[in-house]
Each structure stands twice: as C-alpha cells, then as structure tokens.
Amino acid sequence: MIRKTIFFAFLIVLGILLFVNPNFKAISAGVAILLFGMIMLEEGFKVFTKGPLQNILKKATNKLYKSITAGAFVTALIQSSSLVSVITISFISAELITLAGGIGLIFGSNIGTTATAWLVAGFGLKIKISALAMPMLVFGIVFSFQKKPALKGIGNVLAGLGFFFLGIHYMKEGFDVFKEYIDLSQFAVSGFLGVFIYTGLGIIITTILQSSSATLALILTALAAGQIEYENALALAIGANVGTTITAVLGSLGSNAAGRRLAGAHLIFNVITGLIAIVFIYPLARLVNNLSEFMQIVNTNYVLKLALFHTIFNVIGVVIMIPFIKKLEHLLLRIVKARPDSDKDVDEPKYLNPAALKFSGTAISTLVKESKYLYKNSIFEIVSHALNIHREDIKSDEKVKEIIKKSDTDFKTDIEDLYYTKVKNIYGEIIRYATTAESDLKLNKKQVKAISDIKIANIKMVEIVKEAKELNKNIAQALTTDNKYMRDEYNNFRKKLTKVLRVIYLFRTEENYKDYELKLKELKKDAKANKRHSNKSIDKLIRKNLITAEMASSLFNDYTNVNDMIKKLIEVAELLYTKHDSLLDNS
Known part of the structure; x- marks a missing residue:
C-alpha cells in the first residue's frame, strides 16, 4: 500500500513538472x-x-x-x-x-x-x-x-x-x-539544517x-x-x-x-x-x-x-x-521469526522458500533438504511405528533380535492419520516446487536428472507409507494371535525391516558411509531376489497345516510387501544421501 501511494504521488508530481517546465x-x-x-x-x-x-x-x-x-x-x-x-x-x-x-x-x-x-x-x-x-x-x-x-x-x-x-x-x-x-543552486541551504x-x-x-x-x-x-x-x-x-x-x-x-x-x-x-x-x-x-x-x-x-x-x-x-x-x-x-503456520495440526515444509527458486542450484539444494527432512523424520517414524518399534531402539546398538523380543505391544498407530498430518502436505509442496523449478528455470541435463531423482524419491516415500499401513494391520493381529508360527513369521518381517532401517540410519549419519552403502546394496539385492522367489518357511507351514489358508494368504502378501518396502527404502536413501558433486557446480 505504501509503495503504491509513493508511486502514484511520484507520477502526479512528474506529470506536473513536465507540464510546467518542458x-x-x-x-x-x-x-x-x-x-x-x-x-x-x-x-x-x-x-x-x-x-x-x-x-x-x-x-x-x-x-x-x-x-x-x-x-x-x-x-x-x-x-x-x-x-x-x-x-x-x-x-x-x-x-x-x-x-x-x-x-x-x-x-x-x-x-x-x-x-x-x-x-x-x-x-x-x-x-x-x-x-x-x-x-x-x-x-x-x-x-x-x-x-x-x-x-x-x-x-x-x-x-x-x-x-x-x-x-x-x-x-x-x-x-x-x-x-x-532555473538555477537550483539558489535553493542551497548551509549548515546542519x-x-x-x-x-x-x-x-x-x-x-x-x-x-x-x-x-x-x-x-x-x-x-x-x-x-x-x-x-x-x-x-x-x-x-x-x-x-x-x-x-x-x-x-x-x-x-x-x-x-x-x-x-x-x-x-x-x-x-x-x-x-x-x-x-x-x-x-x-x-x-x-x-x-x-x-x-x-x-x-x-x-x-x-x-x-x-x-x-x-x-x-x-x-x-x-x-x-x-x-x-x-x-x-x-x-x-525476525518465520511466519507461523496457519494449521498447527499439519506439518509444513521447512525449507521450500520462494527465494531459493530464483536460481537452479539453490532450488535443487532446497528440494534435497526438504526431501531428506521428510525421509529421516516422517517416513522413519511411520515405518518404525508400523512395526511397533521405537525409533530410539532402531538407532541404538541393541541387538535387533532383542528389540523384536521386547517390542510386543501394539502401538495402535493410525498410519493414515500420520500420512495426512506428516507426509501428504509436504509431499505435495515438494512436487509443486520441483515442477515450478522445471518450468521456470533453465536447467542443464545434470540438474534435470537431479530434480527427476528427487521427485522419484518422494513418490517412493508415499508408496512406502501405503505399504506400511497394510503391514501394520497384520502385525497388530499377529502380536495378539495364539498361533506361534504366525507370530514368528511376522517377527521375522519386523526383524528384516528393522535391520534395514538401522543400516539406513547409519548410512546417513556415520562418516564411514561407504561401508553401510555396500550393506544397503546387499540388502536390496536380497530383497529383489526374495521378491522373485517364494518363502520356503511359509510353504513348509502350509504343508504341515500349521497355519490356515487365510493366514498363508496374508503372509505371502506381506512377504512381497516387506521386500518391496526394503527395496524402496534403500532406493530413496541412495537417491538422497549418496554423495554427489555439488549441485551448485553448474559452470
């Protein structure tokens, strides 16, 4: 409002000056x-x-x-x-x-x-x-x-x-x-006045x-x-x-x-x-x-x-x-504080500032930071809670077997609610921001690929949440079932995912990330191989009539689901955390 007033006042004064003195x-x-x-x-x-x-x-x-x-x-x-x-x-x-x-x-x-x-x-x-x-x-x-x-x-x-x-x-x-x-110098005023x-x-x-x-x-x-x-x-x-x-x-x-x-x-x-x-x-x-x-x-x-x-x-x-x-x-x-979010119940982007969209390097760097924040906080929390395991236990040095053994309580986690409050809004803003960068900025091939990788990583994160929601329902049932074999199988699923989450955590936080990068490659390779082949332990349980047909169906579905989640979790970590050349180095 102030700028408009000054602007219109200036136009009026300018018009008068030009009219009075050409x-x-x-x-x-x-x-x-x-x-x-x-x-x-x-x-x-x-x-x-x-x-x-x-x-x-x-x-x-x-x-x-x-x-x-x-x-x-x-x-x-x-x-x-x-x-x-x-x-x-x-x-x-x-x-x-x-x-x-x-x-x-x-x-x-x-x-x-x-x-x-x-x-x-x-x-x-x-x-x-x-x-x-x-x-x-x-x-x-x-x-x-x-x-x-x-x-x-x-x-x-x-x-x-x-x-x-x-x-x-x-x-x-x-x-x-x-x-x-006109001699303007006649309007000179001396002294501090x-x-x-x-x-x-x-x-x-x-x-x-x-x-x-x-x-x-x-x-x-x-x-x-x-x-x-x-x-x-x-x-x-x-x-x-x-x-x-x-x-x-x-x-x-x-x-x-x-x-x-x-x-x-x-x-x-x-x-x-x-x-x-x-x-x-x-x-x-x-x-x-x-x-x-x-x-x-x-x-x-x-x-x-x-x-x-x-x-x-x-x-x-x-x-x-x-x-x-x-x-x-x-x-x-x-x-000077950041403007407060209007809706406190929904997580808002932390890094997606319009100012960073002025240049390709800062736009990409901002997208990477926001995606990493979403991954290490929301996705890590949702998957660990879907397994009914505390995040601090995953980050600790405690043996995975012991963590699974002591984590036998259903957290009653509402994965869908977590998705809507912690993921959906930020995910939408990341995609919108990435699309704006692609359309408004002149990007080289390296930068186009970087933004494409960021979008793929975020799409995979949303897919992981949906798969975690289905897995969480069956884990909750398995923890309360009288069928020991069913509990053991789901505990094996939890063990596999917990191990992957821990290696990913170490991969993104430890200095010797190369060691954990190799471990992740091995785990991803195993997950791909497992997805193509049936689980022999489930086959054995079916043949011995130790589980019902309905239980077997759930196990087979979740067996594929778990391997798919492992593969995607690792792929997102590789896309976001594998050390690349500086995204600002565009010369």
Missing part, C-alpha cells in the same frame, strides 16, 4: 534511460549467475573478509547490489550460507556500489559519452537477439552499459539547458527511483552542471545510501524470514552509517580535501571529491560494523 523532460528522460540500462545490465549478468558468480559468492562466506571483498567486487563488476541481494537471500533460504555470511556480502555490496560514482565522475562526465554509448547499443542489440544464452547475456550487458552512459549524457545535457531557465534537508531529499529521490546508483548519477550530473552546491551534494549522497534500504525493506515485506532478516541488516547498517556521516560530515569533508590533495585531484573538481566522500563513509561504516556482525545476526534471528 525543459525538465531531458533530465527525466536521462534518468529513465539510465534506469532501463541498469535493468538490462542486471538481466545480462543473471545469465552468468548460474555458475562462476554463484560459486564465488557461496565459497566466499566462510571468512568475513572474504564475504565483504566478494560482495564489493561482484557489485562493482555487475553494477547491481539488488542482484547480489537476490542471490544472497536465495543462499540463506536454502541454508547454503549463514546469515552472518550473507550480512558480510551485503556490507561488501555497499562498498561495491561506490564504483558507480567513480564510473560517472571519472569517466562518464569527462568525455562525450554518447559517442561510446552508441556502438555499445548497436553491438548489444545484435548480441541480444542471439539464441545462445551466453551471447544474449553479453548483448544485454553491452546494451545496458550503452543505455547507462546514454542516460548520463541526457541528464548532463538536460541540466545544462535547465540552468538557463541543509544537511538534514538534503539528506531527506536524497532518501525520497532514491525511494522513488528504487536505485541509489541512479540517484548518485543524478546528483553527480547536477553537481557537474553547477545546479547544486557541493555541501548539499554530500548530504544528498548520504540520503541516497539510506534511501536504498527503504526500497529493500518495502521489497522484503512479502518475503520469507531470510529476506526480512537481510533487509533488516541492510537497514541497520545504512542508517548507522548515514548517522555517522551526518554527525561527522564536516570532518569527513576535510579528510576528502586532504586525500584529494594527496591524490592530485583538483580542488574544484567537486564531482570526483563527492565520489571519494561516498566511498570513505561507506568503508568507515563497514569498519565500524564488523565487530558487531555476530551480535547483529543473533538480534535479527531473535526478532
């Missing part, structure tokens, strides 16, 4: 072209986020200095802090990186955005930029029509840079014409434009044309930094917990940095003068001095906040 149209057109260029740049670089860029950001978060450096470098390269934020939120949502690592990337991206100021100040305003923009646009459009994604990406990047520089050209031309009619007024103005402009880089380009071109005073331009730059967090916060309102926490970190960092810059604006301005003299920047070159000021206060902000990152992480984790 000369304003060159500046507004320049801003629009520059923003379009930045959108194209972001779209172009998205093509290259599938491999190297994601891997750089993911692997850079194990050390704080690495995450800050990577955030700064990548943002400076791609000229889009929003794209870095999207990737970071996806990684946090998929639990591929910690919140602290994500905060490091965001802090670094703030330093990276200062590259825009240097690009405009040191290059964009020094030469006839339109001469450079036109060839970029020509080659960019030619490349963007190519079918190959890499060429299309290069085309969008070139066209984006072309529009970016063309936008600066029109903004510069617009301010040059504009000053013939001016600092607060122009900081607020910078916040408003950035909130409207949805880009601190675009605001900085506007400030620099206005400063170059002499339309604003240097002192007020410094305050506008501070406001632009704070304003970009308003955009992030508004954008995160409908996001998941990871997005809201990251937006909170961004807001806290930029507000604190902005307050420090406001309080120490005059000492910082003197520091800029001293550094400019050392760097041989002409004293009257206010454009380059503004770029230097913007870099200094962002770097100072990062240096001040570094010792508090862990405390900031704990604070955000405590304050």
